[in-house]
Amino acid sequence: MSADTAPILEVRDLRVAFDAPEGLVSPVDRVSFSLQAGKTIGLVGESGCGKSMTALAIMGLLPRPSGRVAGGEILFRGQDLCRRSDREMQKIRGNRIAMVFQEPMTSLNPVLSVGEQIAEAVRVHQRVGKRDAINQAVDLMALVGIPAPRDRARDYPHQFSGGMRQRVMIAIALACRPDILIADEPTTALDVTIQAQIMDLLMRLREERQMAMILITHDLGVLAEAVEHVCVMYAGRIVESAPVDKLLNDPRHPYTQRLLAAIPRGRRSGRASRLQEIPGSIPPLWDLPGGCRFCPRLEGRRDLCRAEQPPRREVGPGHFVACWAACSDALALAGTAS
């Protein structure tokens, strides 16, 4: 494998375990994906499918003491992050891998000024004085589009709107020019009008800084322009993973197909149409069905679906699906071709 094709981040069979009142649960179960330097992948799925847990596992920030990585590895530049000590992870967090969270309203410390909080991100990893750090913080605020940054740096989070707070969070994440930015639903909590601005900002900064990015979302609508590769998660598993155009135009997993159908048509083609709901809901983590986890929400399920986990099969270049139906289609196709 040559240096420039080796992924900067590779997640292999990641399993996250939690001690819950109902017993040991795995909100993330044998998740694998890889991220090339400078590229962006999307992680999509319904609420509660384990997207945030996957991100927190990479950051080494699973809520302690109940949550932990119970299996698999997270290779950053070829080294397993799960084996790093607390101290070593501190040096990577915010420095090489940074994260923007889902909740801009509560993610900033209410009693510290915004400038202080950005400057802290600079000072934790770089040998700079207080003045320099504040100056860098002001530059970062300008970079993320906060007007009058020098004055605003002295203000406190409660003086900022949700969109502005998310910009501050982005400034914090970018403080040390990370190699990887994890953006966990960065726009979900914001007004619709602000959402597009924040996405545009992230896309622009990604280009400028050549960062690799993991964009977590449950909005398939934003994926087309934003990412190169998509992983679709369902109940802790990746059920389909494909280059973005493949996934949008030729989804193989019934869950992906439903998700796409659930996007209002207006978003994709200009015609307004009714939002299609996916019938049923995600099974609770402590009561997962045997076999395929999506199967109970499907009409045409077979015995095989109920009995056994579908394996991950490649159905096209870089296009993987974990579904018995999709696999047998693929097998049938392969059969007719030969």
Added chain:
Amino acid sequence: MIKAISLRLLSAVGLLWGVVTLSFILIHFAPGDPISSLVGENGGASPEFVARLRAQYGLDQPIISQYGIYLGHLLRGDLGYSIRFQTPVWDLFRERLPATLLLLVTSIVVFSIFGMIAGVYSATRAGSLGDSAIRILSVLAFSLPVFWFAQLLIALFSVKLHLFPVFGMHSLFVRPGLWNSVRDVAWHVVLPAIALGAWHMAVTQRFVRTSLIQVLHEDYIRTAMAKGVSRRAILMHHAMRNALLPVVTITGISFGTMLTGATLTEIVFGWPGLGRLILDGVLGRDRPLIIGLLLISALLTIVVDALTDVIHGLLDPRIRAGRHR
């Protein structure tokens, strides 16, 4: 800002006036009166003499005019004349208030700090053996009656171990020099401060623990961790400032209880503060003294309340902003 302060002052004056009026009425309707208790203790006197004494202290006047006269004196800064001690009330206070303040402030400051340290320890090691041990000690300190605990301390540390003095605030003989007398007073204040402060330390420890555990689960703590900030810096820089907000409130509230506790502590330890005066004043139905004491406690409470707000403002920019508007 100016409006807020004047509003505060106005309400403080209103509160003090209410305290005076209410205690005036209550004392008037309470059984017994200062002259009969004074005369009774001195073996009795003729009715004429009693009547003369009454007239001398203005007690023969109708209650309304007594009240008016008292308020008039008060407005000129005159707290009246203690019937029992035969001294101006203000002189009694000037003599004894410093001792009470010394005991109260020492106790609050020292045991707030200890309580915070214990609280941080138990919050960061929640569920550990140390946490459980602290919990047991706290419950104990919380439920011990002050006077009983005080006597226990004296019995153990003074009488048995001879580590601390049994009584009072000064030794009979102290070598000259400021430093020597400071050391002497410090040595005397240890046990009373413990007796008074143990309860406060327990309250502080419980509140810091609860509050800190809650704060450590906040999203902004996760943000700080995502920046790569060390655990220690997160605790000191990010968590403590937020966790202290409710603790400051509770310290202000606990001050009222400490004031009562100080009375009992002073009586047990023979501490030359206001505590003994309260007992004597009430037993002697000494109206000017009782009202004066109530005024002082009300004033202290008002000051502590204002101080609580100032500290809140220093800790929390959201409160600071609210005050400017």
